[in-house]
Amino acid sequence: MARSTTPEKRPGFFSQIRTLYTFTQKAFPWLPFLLIGILTLGVAAGIVVGYLIPPVAIWSIILWAVTGLMLGILASMMTMTRLSTRAMYRRLDGMAGAAGHVISTGLGRRWQASEMPVGVNPKTQEAVYRAIGRGGVVIIGEGSRGRLTRLVNDERMKVQRVASGVPITVLYVGHGDDDVPINKLAATIKKLPKAIDRATMAAVIKRIDSVSQSVTSLPIPKGIDPTKARAPRPR
Structure with a gap:
């Protein structure tokens, strides 16, 4: 039987907005009241401007009110997007595999990181992840620091053998002393000062990849489904 070549239909804009709203509202039940307040404030501000800027006429006030409404919608979307990010981090906090999800999606193109751990304790679910960028090599531990x-x-030691002189930063995800909360992990890595140039970064990536043992047989930490944990965003 011939395979269907019909491309998968992607959710429409309003469908994505509805999904984003539902996702965020579960974490922040007061979201509807906040959005209504923002829209009301936008319309009210537009009406006030319509009265203050001559000529004062009904058509002018209506136009300014519509402008205020549009600005209110924009502000509502921006607010909901930021809240959805906070909701995502709330859901990720404490879940096995959260660190890998964050570094693989939140560091941008200046860093190379994988959602797959470079080291795993299959019994306790502790995992170690690695990110390489202009700030050097970052090793992220997820789980009990002692284990x-x-x-x-x-x-x-593996990184030091093949990338001597390159700064190595070790971070632990958690809420203890000197730990990095999951919602600040990406920002903390991005703030590291530049220590190597692009050519050195590429060489370090190549060297580490060449000596890294395959982790395809390692069990992926259970407890996180990135497709469900990621906050949906309208495109």
């Missing part, structure tokens, strides 16, 4: 010591040290 992560061996995994982190093994990864640090």
